[in-house]
Amino acid sequence: MIKIIDLHKSFGKQKVLDGVNLEIEEGKTTVVIGRSGGGKSVLLKHIIGLLKPDSGHIFIDGVDISRLNERELDRVRRDFGMLFQDAALFDSMTVGENVAFPLKEHTEKKDKEIKRIVSDRLMAVGLTGVEDKMPSELSGGMRKRVGLARAIAMHPRIVLFDEPTTGLDPVMTEAINSLIIDTQKNFNLTSIVISHDVKSIFKIGHRIAMLYEGKIVEYGTSEEIKKSKNPVLAQFLSGSAEGPIKMV
């Protein structure tokens, strides 16, 4: 359902994506791993049309979104939810208003109905009674959970997670991983997770793709990835400083 073909992107002289080819399976969680600054978030931003590729194609349900204008993209985006690295909650709104935002924007639902959905979504991420709090009053983990509640508010088919566990303590990392698994199952989502947290990727990923030097150098199930002899992947998973991965 999501197919990326020969995707290229450079910023100035810096080549970030150098011919990415990747197919995302429907109803599964695909984790894209790779070094920090290796272009994972750039790839994610292409999938949701926040960045335009220099060349290449991104097909969503057969439609090449790299050729769409902003209004056509908006229609495609309604099938998406996204959890940003730092949650990207609107500072000026309460938690309840944040989660309600897409519902108010795109549906004709009454306030009472919206309130009920907000409460449901917050409960789905393990939060209750926080509707009136401001984002600044929440911890990092709570912000991510509210971000996830907002991402699934419209019951999207596809959810993108940009480093969902970065900066969290091990307990909260585990809690967020469980949430990603639960929401994927409960809402039958197609999830794409960007991560470099080795422990998390095998827990949450049905499929794992390794992005290195702008290309997908390995792709497979957790088992296949664990058995892979690819030296880049092996070094990344072992966390060794010695190996083919260049230190810049």
Place this chain on the structure above:
Amino acid sequence: MNSVSAVIDSLGRSVLRYVEEMGKILLLFISVLGWATRPPLKFRNIAKQMEFVGVKSIFVVVLTGTFTGMVMALQGYYGFRMFSAESMVGSTVALGMTRELGPVLTSLMVTARAGSAMAAELGTMRVTEQIDALYVMAANPVKHLIVPRVVAGVVMLPVLTVIADFVGILGGYFVGVILLNINSGIFIKNICRYVDLDDIFNGLIKAAVFGLILSLVGCYKGFNATGGAEGVGKATTEAVVLASITILVSDYFLTAIMF
């Protein structure tokens, strides 16, 4: 010779950069016009921005307007006294405030207070991915963030200018009549005699244009901020400088056209 060409080169680059920025701001303005005429409008956001740009700027505008009127009366009195024309102080203060100082000083004060805040707020939203979040939720940021601020700037600046004009003339009256003993009747009569409704009206048009400039520049700079906290700081400073310069330059041309 080399140093001369280096100066010209640097000056040319600055002018080119300024023109390029103006072009981009013009494109943003066209986008704002497009979204501002496409319902539904975000009235709650517009009202919130009007309160921020207008109501919360009243104190600083009153203070600036009052003291500007007072100092104009004082300076005018010493000048006019040389040829016994102290009675002209009132009309000079009123004309100066309504045609020039009311709109310009109000706009500069609001640029410093609200224009900078627009750049800082939008810049922070940009670097914390809140603007990307709007795009992802298929909510256009120009409609949600920029249109309310620009509408607030265009509507509230004339309102603030009326207040500045009024308190400025009142300040001039206080200094001229109460402190310097100019005849109250003559002071008011000369204002009525020399100040036309057009002077006030054209001043308000200027204020609306300046409101448009300061809000567009503030939003443009914030919207395009990059590079974390440092980038937001830079965007805020640039917004104030660029908006102030543009207001002063456009003031000349507006004056030349209107009066």
